Amino acid sequence: MANEAVFDEMGGVEGDPRQIYADVAQWFRQASPDLIANRKAEAEAFFRRIGITFAVYGDEQGAERIIPFDILPRILSSGEWKRLSEGLEQRVRALNAFIGDVYGAREIVRAGIVPEDLILSNPAFRPEMTRIKPAAGLYTHIAGVDLVRTGPDEFYVLEDNARTPSGVSYMMENREAMLRLFPELFGKLRIKPVDQYPDELLTTLRSVAPSSASREPTVVVMTPGPFNSAYYEHSFLADRMGVELVEGRDLFVRSNVVYMRTTEGPQRVDVIYRRVDDEFLDPLAFRPDSTLGVPGLMSAYKAGNVTISNAVGTGVADDKAVYSYMPEIVKFYTGKDAILANVPTWRCREPDALSHVLANIGDLVVKEVNGSGGYGMLVGPHATKAQRESFAAKVRNNPSNYIAQPTLALSTVPCYVEEGLAPRHVDLRPFVLSGADKVRIVPGGLTRVALKKGSLVVNSSQGGGTKDTWVIEDGAPRASQSQSQKAGA
Amino acid sequence: MLARTADNLYWLSRYVERAESLARILDVALRLATLPSAYAGTSNEWESAIDIAVCRDAFFRHYDVANQANVTQFIIAGPDNPSSIRACIEVARQNARAVRTAITTEMWEILNDAWNEMQRLRFQSFTSKDLTKFLAFVREVSLRFDGAAYRTMLRTDHYWFQRLGMLLERADNTARLLDVKYHVVLPETEPVGGGLDYFQWSALLRAVSALNSFHLIYRGGIKPWLVADFLILKPEQPRSLISSYETLNRVLDLLAERYGRQGPSQRLARQTYSQLQNMDIDTLFQTGLHEFLEQFIADNNRLGLAINDQYLQ
Numbered sequence: 001m002a003n004e005a006v007f008d009e010m011g012g013v014e015g016d017p018r019q020i021y022a023d024v025a026q027w028f029r030q031a032s033p034d035l036i037a038n039r040k041a042e043a044e045a046f047f048r049r050i051g052i053t054f055a056v057y058g059d060e061q062g063a064e065r066i067i068p069f070d071i072l073p074r075i076l077s078s079g080e081w082k083r084l085s086e087g088l089e090q091r092v093r094a095l096n097a098f099i100g101d102v103y104g105a106r107e108i109v110r111a112g113i114v115p116e117d118l119i120l121s122n123p124a125f126r127p128e129m130t131r132i133k134p135a136a137g138l139y140t141h142i143a144g145v146d147l148v149r150t151g152p153d154e155f156y157v158l159e160d161n162a163r164t165p166s167g168v169s170y171m172m173e174n175r176e177a178m179l180r181l182f183p184e185l186f187g188k189l190r191i192k193p194v195d196q197y198p199d200e201l202l203t204t205l206r207s208v209a210p211s212s213a214s215r216e217p218t219v220v221v222m223t224p225g226p227f228n229s230a231y232y233e234h235s236f237l238a239d240r241m242g243v244e245l246v247e248g249r250d251l252f253v254r255s256n257v258v259y260m261r262t263t264e265g266p267q268r269v270d271v272i273y274r275r276v277d278d279e280f281l282d283p284l285a286f287r288p289d290s291t292l293g294v295p296g297l298m299s300a301y302k303a304g305n306v307t308i309s310n311a312v313g314t315g316v317a318d319d320k321a322v323y324s325y326m327p328e329i330v331k332f333y334t335g336k337d338a339i340l341a342n343v344p345t346w347r348c349r350e351p352d353a354l355s356h357v358l359a360n361i362g363d364l365v366v367k368e369v370n371g372s373g374g375y376g377m378l379v380g381p382h383a384t385k386a387q388r389e390s391f392a393a394k395v396r397n398n399p400s401n402y403i404a405q406p407t408l409a410l411s412t413v414p415c416y417v418e419e420g421l422a423p424r425h426v427d428l429r430p431f432v433l434s435g436a437d438k439v440r441i442v443p444g445g446l447t448r449v450a451l452k453k454g455s456l457v458v459n460s461s462q463g464g465g466t467k468d469t470w471v472i473e474d475g476a477p478r479a480s481q482s483q484s485q486k487a488g489a
Numbered sequence: 490m491l492a493r494t495a496d497n498l499y500w501l502s503r504y505v506e507r508a509e510s511l512a513r514i515l516d517v518a519l520r521l522a523t524l525p526s527a528y529a530g531t532s533n534e535w536e537s538a539i540d541i542a543v544c545r546d547a548f549f550r551h552y553d554v555a556n557q558a559n560v561t562q563f564i565i566a567g568p569d570n571p572s573s574i575r576a577c578i579e580v581a582r583q584n585a586r587a588v589r590t591a592i593t594t595e596m597w598e599i600l601n602d603a604w605n606e607m608q609r610l611r612f613q614s615f616t617s618k619d620l621t622k623f624l625a626f627v628r629e630v631s632l633r634f635d636g637a638a639y640r641t642m643l644r645t646d647h648y649w650f651q652r653l654g655m656l657l658e659r660a661d662n663t664a665r666l667l668d669v670k671y672h673v674v675l676p677e678t679e680p681v682g683g684g685l686d687y688f689q690w691s692a693l694l695r696a697v698s699a700l701n702s703f704h705l706i707y708r709g710g711i712k713p714w715l716v717a718d719f720l721i722l723k724p725e726q727p728r729s730l731i732s733s734y735e736t737l738n739r740v741l742d743l744l745a746e747r748y749g750r751q752g753p754s755q756r757l758a759r760q761t762y763s764q765l766q767n768m769d770i771d772t773l774f775q776t777g778l779h780e781f782l783e784q785f786i787a788d789n790n791r792l793g794l795a796i797n798d799q800y801l802q
Contacts, residue, residue, distance in 0.1 A: 226586050239590035244491050261492040263646060263800040264748045 005409040006423070007151045009074065013414045013421050020077045020472060023189055027182075028072055028414075028421070039071055039181050040416060046177045068465030069174060070415045071181060074426060074447040078192070081443055081471045084147065084155060084430070087339030089439045090330060092143045092432040095162055095317050097333035099139040102316050103129040113328050118349075121400075122322075123370060124163075124315025126278060128285060132302050132312075135208045136436035139311040142201070142273075143432045144445075147340070149411040156343045156408065157326070158427060162318040163310060164275050167446040167466075168431050169233035172197060172240075174446075174468040190473035192443035197431070198240035200442065204435035205271045208307050213270035220246045220260060222274040224292045234275050248276070253296030256303040271307045272297075278312050320403045321347055321369045343408060349400035357395065357404040361388050364404040365456075366395060379456055381407055410456055413467065415449055425450045427458050428469065444469035490646050494588050496801040498647060499654035501584035501592070502638070505600075506658040508577035509631035511564055512624045514541050514666070517696040519620070522557060524688060535560040540669045544570060561620060566612045574627055575612075578603050592651075593641040596634060603630040646747060649740045653796060656740070660733035660789050663720055666696055668782040671717075690716050697728040717778060718770040730785060734762040737792075744800070753795040761788050 010025055011018040017025035028036070047066050076084070101108050102119050109116045119125055144165025146158040175194050179186060202219060209217035223234035225247050238245035250260050251269065259266035274281065280290040285298035300306045316322065322329075324345035330338035346353035346364075357364060361380050368376035378391040395402045412423035430445030447467040448458035458464040518538040535555040539548050542564055551568060552559040566575040582604045585597055606626070615623065635655070642648040670693055690711045694700040697720065706725060707715050721730050738758050745751045773781055 226583075235590050244494075245590070246491060247493070250491055250493050261802060263490045263492055263495045263650070263744075264750075 007149065007409070007411045008423050009149070009411050009413045009426070010072075013423060020075050020474075023185065024073060024075065027185060036071075036416065042181055043069055043071055043177050046180065047173070050173065067170065068451060069177065070424075070449055070451075070465055070467045071178075072414055072416065072421075072467065073178060073470045074413045074428075074467045075470045075472055076444065078443075078471055078473050081192075083339065085441045085443075087155075088145055088430055088432050088441055090334055090336070090339050091145060091157065091160070091326070092140065092434055092439060094326075094330040094333045094338075095140055095143060095160060096138050096434055098329050099162070099311070099314055099317050100137050101333075103132070103313065108329065108332055111332065113332055114322070114325050118321055119316060122316050122319060124278070124313065124319060126313030128298060128302070129311070129313040133304075134311045135210055135307050138208055138434050138436065140314045140317070141204055141208060141309045141311075141434050143310075143434070144429045145340075145432060147428045147430070148343075148408060149426075149428075150408050151411075155340060157323075157340050158343060159320070160318045160323060160326070161429075162314040164277070165429065165431065166230045166233055166275075167429055167448075168197060169236040170466050171431070171442075171444070171446040171469070172236075174466055178468040189470070192471040192473070194442045194444055197442045198237060200433055200440045201237065201273075202241045202243070204433040204440060205273055205307075205309055207435035207437050208309065209270045210304050210307055212305055214268075217270035218243075218268060219271040219273065220244045220251075220269050222246050222248070222251070222272050222276055224276050224280070228275070230275060237273070246272075248280075248291070248293045251294045251297070253294060253300050256296070256300045256305050258294070258297065258300050258306045269306065271309060273309045278315065281308070281312065315370075319369050320345075320367055321349065321400070324403060343405045346404045347400075348395055348402040348404065353404075354395070354399045357402075358392055361392050361395075361404075363407065365407050366391060366402055366404045369401050369403060379407065382454070382456075407456070413447075413449070415451065415465075415467075417451065417453075422453070424453075425456050425458070426467070443471040492800065492802050494591050495646070495650040496797075497584040497588040498591060498650040499796070499801060501581050501588070501654065502634075502651045503654035503658040504577040504581035504584070505631050505634050506655045506662070507572065508574045508581070508627055510658070510662040510666075511542055511572075511574050511577070512627035512631075513696045513698075514538050515561055515564055515620075516624050517692045518560070519557070519617075519624075520695070521688060521692050537669050538564065541665050542572070543665065544572060561615070562612065565615075565623070575607050578607050578627075578630070591647050593637065595637040595641045599630060599634045599637055646744060649744050650800070652740050653737065656733045656737045657789065657793055657796070659728060660730055660737070661786065663697060663728050663730055663733070664782050664786050664789065666693065667717065667720055668779065668786070671778050671782065687711065693720070697726075699726060699728065702726065714770055714774065717773070721773070722765065722768060722770060731762070731765040734758060734765055738762050752799045754792060754799045757788070757792045757795050761785070761792070 009018065010021040044066075047069060098108065102125075106116065106119070108114050109119070140162040142165060144161035144167065146161065147155050148158045149155050171194060205219045206217050209219075219241065220243055221234055221238040221241070223231060223245055225231065228234070235245050244250075244260060246260055246269075251272075252259055252261070252266075254266075258269045258272070260269050276292050279286040280292040282293045282295060282297040283290045284295050286293070297306070297308070298312070301308055301312070323342065324347050326342050327338045330336070346357050348354045348357055357366065361378070362383075364380045366378045366380065378387065380388065383391070410425040410427070413426050414421045415424040417424070426447050426449050428445050428447050430441055433440040447469045449465045449467055450456055450458045450463075451465045452463050455463070515538060518534045521534040533555060535557060538560055539545050539555055544563070544567075547570055548555070548560070548563050548567070551563065563570055563573070565573060567573045570576065578600070582600045585592055585600050589597060610623070638648070638651055642651065670689065690713055691700055693716055694703050694711070699719065702725075703711065703716070703719055706719065706723060719726055719729065723729050724732050724735055726732055738755075741755045741758050745755050
């Protein structure tokens, strides 16, 4: 892809900034290198002190690492955000309807829109769910939709995460850090807050409690434990919601009701925000060797005595083959065209698409249908000939396991890297909360940055970093001074 | 509150307290072992250190002789010693990490720093000077941790379980220390005109930071039976058995009040406490100090199990 096609959201490192970035660009361009270094060091110290860490699997050295944070914010206007959030709400409503349909009447199959074998052969499909009706007909209460941008008005959905999307703690801690680092900018710009997220999450989770729950349903966060890479986030969310952080061994099931072991004896649990994968949830229903789960949890779920959030089996909706049908899925359930565009996708399971992909593999991004975290993918233009050939062999071997997309010219935002300020590719993961009453989206989301020059992979496990995401009110900046008593009054 | 959280808080402070006790045991052994044998008597200080730290079997699986090098190495960071100082700090930090949000930042930082420091230290090449410095460091970690807990934690059940672990461990340690040394505090061993055991008594007091306070309570010289009285029956002495149980009782009552329910833990603690209250040192010596301490250690363990059954699972 030619370099001049890349859209820089600030308007480049040097040139005239785009209107929405004017104040930020001015601040950063006027700041001395010392001041910048100072603020960077402050940010680093902040993240170290609060101990916000993640673990990288298979990396013994970095048992607890800090995710790189860039101090130049990523900015969206409230107008841009309004359109995005409408699109997100529409898309997640459709996802929920689709999952309900997949485990119900399968009307979308009968209408000939999505092939049935795509559903039934999906490893994330859970037959148990055909006999379970979750509260309010909702499945994915917390969805993360990954967006990329290629121009002023061109946004695409890159991926839906309907299982257990992570990263929201970074969104909140990034804001906390920025509030300390740049009070002058927050004073001047109308930046929409994000710190209401835990309250909105708790409201959402309570709204989908089973009908047998008390008026004040008991919500817990369930974690695989301190050795999980996202443990910090699990404890962060439990702490901010003021609910217990449980492991499987803290819970037990009696007469199809879930209880947690407390110092005051068993206490009933109504909603489990679980950050444990489906197959580890209940050794009686899924993997018998799982020590992370709770024996009997699925029967309590079936009996309607507990809400598991996200529901079991939501993975059928976020695999990359299903993704390619999303425009049709949105249209089918909402009756309207999708507000957010998909990236054009070739499904290698279709022979025509397969031959196109194999012939053009050097120009495409090829992904495993069930891959995540930036693993199991080939970025054609950046790959060596040998890498392309071995990946092509894998695709030929098992075509239905792969999809391919054009390499998009992802937008960039300037970042502080070793050689100074330089453009780096970004994406955006907003978090969409679906409750029985309504859909809630905190303005912005997590902006991830590919810190390696030219890289398109933003995952933290692969050298990615993050930025704070500001949604700024369009229009005049607010008065910068508060009223004060007149002298001599 | 989750039973596991209570369990983590309870063990977290037990292990910090244990690390401190181990450091004190080594401190005392070090002091006594450097005295000419005419002053310190003939007993092997390093063997009693092993006995107080209850790791005799594990120690002699790895070493033939109980001397300074072997014992300090084993107690500080010994192979196959799950209760070494290093292991205690490590387990304490693991527990803290599992309940990161149930403790305060101050408490976490003290433990995390201590753990980082332990990673950095090279125990193999410790000189005697390094050793003294290290033992002071461990005591300081415990003091700071305790101070942070006292000054920063909310007075809810979180705090009470943290206290319970500390108090139970402390009572256990004081009792063991006395039991291993009980022969030197028996009245009949008092040599005419004071003498050899004087250093043993003062070392015992020093082991619980009580040498100066002893003189404040008992005007006059160190008498062995008064040492026992001080460490068992004096409520003013914060490491005495009776003081530990006075506070244990109060904390368990607060829990019972908060949860609206009494249980075996409250009953057992009350029993032991009233026994201590009704005891005087003469009767204690008549029934046998060693027998009394053995019984106390067993009762204290039973209370630990009762707390575990009642609250921690």
